[in-house]
Amino acid sequence: MGDRFGLPDLGVGVGLRTVHFGYILSKEPDVDFFEAITENFLDTGGRPRYILDRVAARYPVVLHGVSMSIGGTDPLDLGYLAKVKALAARVKARWVSDHLCFTGVSGRNTHDLLPIPYTEETLRHVAQRVRRVSEVLERPLVLENPSSYLEFRSSTMSEAVFFARLLKDADCGMLLDVNNVYVSSVNHGFDPYAYLDALPADRVVQYHLAGHTDKGTHLLDTHSARMKKDVWALYAHAIARTGPRATLYEWDEEIPAFGAVHREAKKALRYRPPLERARPVETPRRIARG
Amino acid sequence: MAELPRLERWMQAVIVHPGSVAEAVRARSATRHLQVSDARRALLPSRTMAPLERLAIYQGMYPLRMHEALAADYPGLAAFLGHERFSDFVLSYVAVHPSRSYTFAHLGHRVPEFLRKTRRFAPTAFLADLARLERAMTEVFEVDEEQAGPPPSPPRHVATDWASRRFAVSPTLRLLSFRYAVGPALDALKSGKRPATRPRASWTAVHRRRYSVYRVELRREEFLLLGALTKGRPLGAALREAARRNGKPLSPAAVTRAFRTFTAERLIGEG
Numbered sequence: 001m002g003d004r005f006g007l008p009d010l011g012v013g014v015g016l017r018t019v020h021f022g023y024i025l026s027k028e029p030d031v032d033f034f035e036a037i038t039e040n041f042l043d044t045g046g047r048p049r050y051i052l053d054r055v056a057a058r059y060p061v062v063l064h065g066v067s068m069s070i071g072g073t074d075p076l077d078l079g080y081l082a083k084v085k086a087l088a089a090r091v092k093a094r095w096v097s098d099h100l101c102f103t104g105v106s107g108r109n110t111h112d113l114l115p116i117p118y119t120e121e122t123l124r125h126v127a128q129r130v131r132r133v134s135e136v137l138e139r140p141l142v143l144e145n146p147s148s149y150l151e152f153r154s155s156t157m158s159e160a161v162f163f164a165r166l167l168k169d170a171d172c173g174m175l176l177d178v179n180n181v182y183v184s185s186v187n188h189g190f191d192p193y194a195y196l197d198a199l200p201a202d203r204v205v206q207y208h209l210a211g212h213t214d215k216g217t218h219l220l221d222t223h224s225a226r227m228k229k230d231v232w233a234l235y236a237h238a239i240a241r242t243g244p245r246a247t248l249y250e251w252d253e254e255i256p257a258f259g260a261v262h263r264e265a266k267k268a269l270r271y272r273p274p275l276e277r278a279r280p281v282e283t284p285r286r287i288a289r290g
Numbered sequence: 291m292a293e294l295p296r297l298e299r300w301m302q303a304v305i306v307h308p309g310s311v312a313e314a315v316r317a318r319s320a321t322r323h324l325q326v327s328d329a330r331r332a333l334l335p336s337r338t339m340a341p342l343e344r345l346a347i348y349q350g351m352y353p354l355r356m357h358e359a360l361a362a363d364y365p366g367l368a369a370f371l372g373h374e375r376f377s378d379f380v381l382s383y384v385a386v387h388p389s390r391s392y393t394f395a396h397l398g399h400r401v402p403e404f405l406r407k408t409r410r411f412a413p414t415a416f417l418a419d420l421a422r423l424e425r426a427m428t429e430v431f432e433v434d435e436e437q438a439g440p441p442p443s444p445p446r447h448v449a450t451d452w453a454s455r456r457f458a459v460s461p462t463l464r465l466l467s468f469r470y471a472v473g474p475a476l477d478a479l480k481s482g483k484r485p486a487t488r489p490r491a492s493w494t495a496v497h498r499r500r501y502s503v504y505r506v507e508l509r510r511e512e513f514l515l516l517g518a519l520t521k522g523r524p525l526g527a528a529l530r531e532a533a534r535r536n537g538k539p540l541s542p543a544a545v546t547r548a549f550r551t552f553t554a555e556r557l558i559g560e561g
Contacts, residue, residue, distance in 0.1 A: 039392050039393045039394075040393075042392070042393055043393050043395045043396070043432065044395065044431075044432045045432065045433055045434025045435050045436065045437065045438070046431050046432050046433060046434075046435060046498065046501055047431070047501035047502070049434075049435070050435060050501050067392035067393070068392075072298065073294055073295040073298055077392065080392045102298055104302060104389075105295070105298045105299050105302050106299060106302070107390050108302060108306070108388050108389065108390060109388075109389045109390060109391060109392065110302060110305055110306065110352055110355075110389075111355050111356075111359070111389060111394065112305070112348060112351060112352065112355065114298075114301060114302075114305070114348065116294070116298075117293075117294070117297060119293070119294075121293060121294060122294055125294060149344050149347040149348065150333050150334070150341070150344035150345055150347070150348070151333065151334040151336075152297065152332060152333060152334070153331060153332055153333060153334050154293065154297075154332070187336060188336060189336065189337055216338075217336075217338040217339050217343070218336070218338065218339060218344075218347065220347075
């Protein structure tokens, strides 16, 4: 059960975060892949870029953006897309993802993943932008479902139905964040399993896992602490539908040592098989190093 | 495509408004896109929250995100002002200079200028100097390594013809002069101490070596001499220029000390 784009199952990865740079470079932990936040590496030529180059030389890397504003109504920023494309080529990114949202309008960037109404009008608008981005990047765009805290009265379809239609209309892939599905399901009162079942399994390219915080009146997607049991159950359900897909653990607040994040990520192996890796043929050391 | 742009502009106007969400939906910046009565109807309530309470979640996160981004670039300024005043500063700053980029890297470009112009945050001149130093450090950190090139190799000892010798200068070097001793102030703030804020001129070199940013406090004559060498002047001409700007020749001891500093810190090297 592969995805329809023939993209590889990269195994179980961890988000590349500044606090772990030193550890990753010096210890070269046995991680299947890393995901880098695209914008953190676009306009810097210093240490962050150097680190990403080193990581990309050792591990498979995927790029995950937060500023494409695919649901926005400002024109697409072609200069930004050109930089994303160049960075993806530089680090041999297996794919490039962003979020189904808008981040700002009228030239501003709020740097938040803001929700959009799920209407026919929005669907046509976003699908056309996704196709344009895929043309520019010369690869299918992969889109993540963000967590959300409000719903528009004007929406005429659920997020799951919108996403399912968008994936087909725009011929793009999905980064399925099961924690976001859970957070939104509690905040909006829908069945998270029905959400997962509404998605075309062959469009799912990657999974995101993370922890959230219960604020009493709503859940907040904080990427802090460990992922909750109910969300692991959702992941188990999803991965049974799609088959093994690249799975990445995000931890962005009160980030513990790398080993703790990696251990949490590896819990995914309870629900999916480990990555089959080609083992190098044993060779004399002097030749292997030559 | 008429409804989506209107909703997005309205939502953004509410989110970036510095007041409460109730004030935000009534503000002209929001009502030009959606009237208050329509705004309440635009969103659905949840089981536990009213529509505007849900919108307030996004509105509450906006200043926190800006605060975090600016504090990362200006840790000294944030420490000096303290959490509440720095938050106040952030809201004032992003109201005038909101992010217009896909990255936070450009958000703080105009902080020194903003502090100078608004004069709302005291001591203004000290804070503007401190921000200028922190800005320079961020810019040097971001410089493209391929453009920067390698640091100069240590200068060879040459016994003769010293006056015509030229030196390579660290390609990432920024030379800064201040009315306040903001370098030591930044050190104090980093160790949790309150810095002196009385005027005391200072001179600083900021540069990068092997992806790490270094800050070197200079004496005035060192600053003048390094400035002249940066222009590509041979040593003799650089010393004359530094002497002219200094108002008197640099003493042999001062020149020796300057070269020790420049070479030890890898600020200059073989030309």
